[in-house]
Amino acid sequence: MSEKYLPLTVTIGVFCILFVAGGLLYPNFFSTLVIGNILGDNAFVIIAAIGTTFVIISGGIDLSVGSMIGFVGVVMANLDAAGWHPLVSAPMMILFGAGFGALVGVIIDFCEIQPFIITLAALFLLRGACFMINLDAVPIRHPFVLEFSDMGISLPGGGWLSSSAIVMLVALAVAIVIAHWTEFGSAVYAVGGDAPSAKLMGVPMRKTTIKIYALGGTYSALGGVVYAFYTSSGYPLAGTGNELQAIAAVVLGGTLLTGGVGFVAGTLFGGMILGLIATLINFNGSLNGAWIMIAGGLLLFIFIVMHRFLVGSFKFRTGS
C-alpha cells in the first residue's frame, strides 16, 4: 500500500475501534440510529471542515469558518423576518461565502500575507458583523425550515438520515470529485506539496489560491445554512470555535498540516470520530462533559505526533 493512504487507514481504524468499543460497552450503541445521529448532529461542522480540507492540503489555514457559520445564520434569520424564503436567502449566503473567500484568497496572494493572519482578521470581521446586526438569537419561523428538518431517509435498523446529513454527504461527494478528478484539485495538492516547484511546473498560483479560499468560504457558508436550519435560528455567537473543530476534523481525518497530503473523505471520518467521542461520553452518563474535549485533545495530539513521523517519508532527499 502506498504510504499516502496510511493516515487515512489509521483514521478509519480509530473510528471502527471507537464504534466497536461503544457497542461492547453500551447496549443499543451499535446501531444505525447512533450513526445517523452522529452524521446529522455534526453535518454542519463536517461541511465546513470539507472546505477547510482543501485549504489545509494547499498548505494554508482558514480561521474564519466559525464566524462565517454565525454570520450566515444571523443574516438568514433577519432576511426571514423580512419575509424572504430560505431557499432564496440560502443560495445568496452561499454566494456571499464564495465571494468573501475569494477576496481573502486575493489578499493572501496579492499581498503575500500569511493565511493565518488574514483569516484571523476575517474571523473578527464576520463575528463583529454578527453583533452589529443582532445581539440576541433571532428565530427563523418560515415553515420550510420545519419541513426541511422533517425530511430524511430512514435507515435499516431504526436509524434516520436527516436532511442535514444528506446535504453533507452530497457536498462531500462533490468535494471528492473536485479534489481527485479536476485539474484544480491536482493544483491544490501541488501547491501544498511544494509551492515553488508547482509554480515552475506551470500551476497558475493566483487562480488556484483564490479558488481554494473561495471554495473554503462556500463550504463554511453552506455549513452556516445547515446550522441555521438545524437550530431554526440565527445567533450571533453561533459557530464560535467551530473553525478549530473543523481543523481538528481535518487533521484527525489524516490530512497533514504541512500540506500536500490528505483526503477529503478522511475529513468525514475525522468529524465523525469527534462526534463519536461526544456520543460515547453522553452514553456513559456519569462522565463530565469536559471529557469530550479532553479525549478529543488527546486524540488530536496522538495524530499530530504520528503525522510528524509520516512526514519524514515524504521528504525530498536531495543533497544540495
Added chain:
Amino acid sequence: MAAIIELTGISKAFPGVRALDHVDFGVEPGETHALMGENGAGKSTLIKVMTGALQADGGTIRLAGKEIRPESPGAARAAGIGAVYQEVNLIPTMSVTKNLTLGRLPRKFGLIDWGAARAIARAKLARLGVDIDVERPVGSYSVAIQQLIAIARALEDDARVLVLDEPTASLDANETERLFEIVRDLKARGLGIVFISHFIDQVYRIADRITVLRNGRRVGVGTTEEIPSLKLVSLMIGRDLEHIEHQRPLMDTVASSKPILTAKGVGRRRLLEPFDLELHPGEVVGLAGLLGSGRTETAKLVFGAIRHDSGEIRIDGHHIASPTPKHSLNAGVTFCPEDRKSEGIVAELSVRENIILALQSRRGWLRLLPRREQDRLTSEMIAALNIATPDADKPVGQLSGGNQQKVLLARSLVSNPRLLILDEPTRGIDVGAHAEIVTLIRELAAKGLALLVASSELDELLAVSHRIAVLRDRRMVGEISGAEATREHIIQTIAAS
C-alpha cells in the same frame, strides 16, 4: 551539420553587471555539448535565455533554423526545449503520474481520465527505459529516480533539445552511469543535449564538445580532444592551475604528538558500524566513500551532532560521556556542515554577523562582543580567507557559493578551534574557489590544527589528507596513508567486497 539550436550574439545585462556579452552557442543534433564556466561566468543566464526564463537584450535564437523568442519556460518546452535543473522541481508528495501530467491532464467528460494519465506517465518513463510504480509519491523514490522523472517531464514528445543543469550533483557513481546511458540513448535519437556540471571528469565521459564561458564571454569552444582538462580549467579560471594539481601533500604521519580526539568503537545502530579514529594536531584525515557510505554520519558522530550508542570518544584523553555540539565547541571542536544553505549560513544576516555567530553564542547573548572586536575579527577573516565581498555588512545570501563556504569556515576559525570538521567543503563551488579552499586546508594543518575532511571528490582528499579513512556501506573499511594513498588504491578499497 546544421545546429538544432543556435544562439547568436546573445547579450544580457543586469543592473551593474554584464552577464552575457555577445555569446554564441550552438548544439548539433545527436550531440552532447558541455557548457562550462565558474560561478558567475554566465552559464545559468545563458540557459535561462535559452529556456525562456529570461529574455535576452540582444541576439537571436534559432531552433532548427527558425528564429524563436520563448517567453516562458512553458513556451520553450512546447517549442521543443526541455530543461532539468539541479534542484529537482517536482512535487514530492504527489504521485509520479500527477507529476508527469500536471498541467496537461487528459480529460473525459470534463473530468480527469486517470487511466489515460497513467498511460501517458508510463509512456514518458518508458522512453527513458524507466519502469516504476507510477502511483507512488515522487518523494518515496531516490534522488536518481526523481531526476529521471524530471527529465521525463521535461521531454515533450517532439523535444529536440534537453538542458541538464548539474544533473549529477546528488547522484552516486552507479546512478550517474545510469543517467549517462539515458543521455547517450537520447543523443542517439538525435536530441541535442546541453550538459552542465562541475565534475570535470564527467564532462569528458559524456560530452562531445565543450563551450567555456568566463565573465559573460565565450572564451573557448571545441571538441573534448581539442580542449583537454588542464586547458579547460585554465580557460575557466583564466590562470594556470598546474602547480595545484600536481602538488601532493606529505603523507608522513604526525602521530608523534598526543591525539586531540580519539574515537574507539564509536557507532550507532542502523546508521554506522563502530569505528576507531584518532586525530592529531597538524594532521588532516580524509573521509572517502560513495554517496550514502556514511561520510557525513562519521563527521556528525565525532562532533556529537548525532549521538553514538556504542564506544567512547575522548578529547585530550578525557572521556566524554555524551558528546553534544555544545561540549564539542567548548572543547575546541568545530563543524562545517555539508548543506550550507539549510544547516550552515544564515543567508539574511551579514558577513560579519555570520562570522561572529558561533563565537557570540559561546559567550552567551548577554555579553555582547564589542563592535570594534567584531569588526576586527571580520576584517581579519575577510583578508585571511580572501572572501570576495564589497563590505562586511553584505547579506551572505548575495555572495557566491565559494564565498559562502569561506564565511562558514571563518565562523569556525574565529573561535580558535583545535579540531575542524569539514563536510564537503567544496560542494557546488567553482574551480578557483576550490583551489583556494584546498590551499587553505593545508595552511591550517601547517599551523597545528587537526582537520577531519569528508568529501566525495577523491582528488581533493588526496590533495589535502595525511591519512584517508575509507567508508563503504556505513562501515569504515580501511585507512590508507603514505605511498598507498593513490586514487586507484582508494577506489579498490571502496569496490572490494
